[in-house]
Amino acid sequence: MTVTETTEAPPVTPLDGNWTVEDVKREFPVDQTFTYEPSRHNWIERQFKNAAKHRGEGLPVSFPESIDRPSIWDGFEVQNHPERWLYYLTDEQNGALKGALAHWKSLNLPLGKLNKTTFPLPESFKAVTEAWVEILLNGLGFLQVRGFNIDDYSEEDAIIVYTGLTSYIGDERLNLYNQQLFGHIIADPNYGPIDIVAPAQVPVEQVFHTDAIPAGNIVSFLAVNGAETGGDSTLSSIGRYNLLLTSYFSGNFNRGTPGKSEKRPLLFHENGRIIVAIARRSVTGYGIWGRHKSLPRATEEQKEALDTLHFLGRKHSLNIPIRRGDIQFLNNYEVFHARKAYTDSADKQRHLVRLYLRIDRIEWERSEHLKGHVVKKDEAVDLADEIWNFKPYAPIKAAA
Incomplete structure (x- = not known):
């Protein structure tokens, strides 16, 4: 299997607020044959065109013929068994969360000191969170918790309670993006074309992806609000692809930012698991922002592979x-x-608060395939320097 390879690209003038739409289109051209929004027609056409290249290909070296793990599931099957992934908080547990918040406030500590000790939950609740971790690591790999009495709190307090609860899931929470702790997934009508660099900023469909989480392995969300209509979360088991692998799926994919790109397999086999670490946007760009002109274009085989994962x-x-x-x-x-x-409507604007976590029992940084993607634990930003950005930041306006 090919390991991560990092390559340097020519330096690029940073976006300083004075770029125009034409500047972006010139420096970051969009490949109109392979955009963020997958085309089923193009996918099928590529399968026919690439068929001869794939003839006779087998599984990549080190890949098993199949993998049998609880994390390999079909959506139709688990949709009909919500008891396997949907957990309703009880009145007693909601009371425990409210009591933990009161205890936390009585300590008058900096927000970075919020943890299991300063946000204490009863042993019975701790046992429940330990069962959740087992589901994440060795079960389906996801969990939906419902019934949190969010209306009992201000928005800031609700986020504090959510963060306190996550301290029982992750051994560490991660502050990224200039030390900001939270990602806010919300559509802002004030964004213009040059401001939109990700589908999270607009109310459109997002394609299947994994997040880039330096030092972490768990994504968590709190729904501060749902949309007026739509906005369902859609999940899919990565392990479903273990019988559909061909050698080109393990080839290098260039992705990255101006000045630096990395090459890493799209799929790989690690510790008895099929693992994917890919966001389609890192290869295609989004909106008017394509890949920088200095970076290599995706091959036809790579385009087919990414489309296959999505469909x-x-x-x-x-x-x-x-x-x-x-x-x-x-x-x-x-x-x-x-x-x-x-x-969205005037009364209901979809707003998720995202927090990245690390569970030490999954030591992803040991993987040769994720070198350059995962920051070692001792390189993570100290929690004392956390910036608790409770509110979404307004877009930085650029030239029209």
């Missing part, structure tokens, strides 16, 4: 409506996630 993900996916107060946990390397398009 198979859709075929085997599970849909979960997002309600206000819902909390979701995902094993980022074994579960793909996506989102349905949605419509």
Whole structure:
């Protein structure tokens, strides 16, 4: 199997607020044959064109013929068994969360000191969270927690309670993006074309992907609010692809930012698991932002491979409506996630608060395949330097 390879690209003038749409289109051209929005027609056509190249190919070296793990599931099957992945908080547990918040406030500590000790839950609740971790690591790989009494709190307090609860899931929470702790998934009508670099900023469908989480392996979300219509979370088991691998799936995919790109297999086999670490946007770009002109274009085989992952993900996916107060946990390397398009209203604007976590029992940084993708634990930003960005930041406006 090919390991990660990092390559340097020519330096690029950073976006400084003075770029125009034409500047972006010139420096970051979009490949119109391979955009963020997958085309089923193009996918089928590529399969015919590439068929001769794949004839006689077998599984990549080190890949087993099949893998039998609980994380390999079909959406239709688990949709009909919500007891396997949907957990409703009890009145007693909601009371325990409210009591933990009161205890936390009585300590008058900096927010970075929020942890299991300063946000204490009863032993019975701890046992439940330990069962959740087992589901994430050795079960389906995802969990939806419902019934959190979010209306009992201010928005800030609700986020504090959510963060306190996540301290029982992850051994560490991760502050990224200039030390900001939270990602805010919300559509802002003030964004212009040059401001939109990801589908999270607009109410459109997101394709199946995993997140880039330096030092972590768990994605979590708190639904501060749901949409007026749509916006379902869609999940799919990465392990469903273990019988459909061909050697070109393990080839290098260039992805990255101006000045630096990396090459890494799309799929690989690690510790008895099929693992994916890919966001389609890192290869195609999004909106008017394509890949920088200095970076290599995706090959026809790579385009087919990425489309295959998306359309198979859709075929085997599970849909979960997002309600206000819902909390979701995902094993980022074994579960793909996506989102349905949605419509906001004056009363209901879909808003998820995202927090990345690390569970030490999965030592992903040992993987040769993820070198350059995962930051070692001792390189993570100290929690004392956390920036608790409770509110979404306004877009940085650029020239028209």
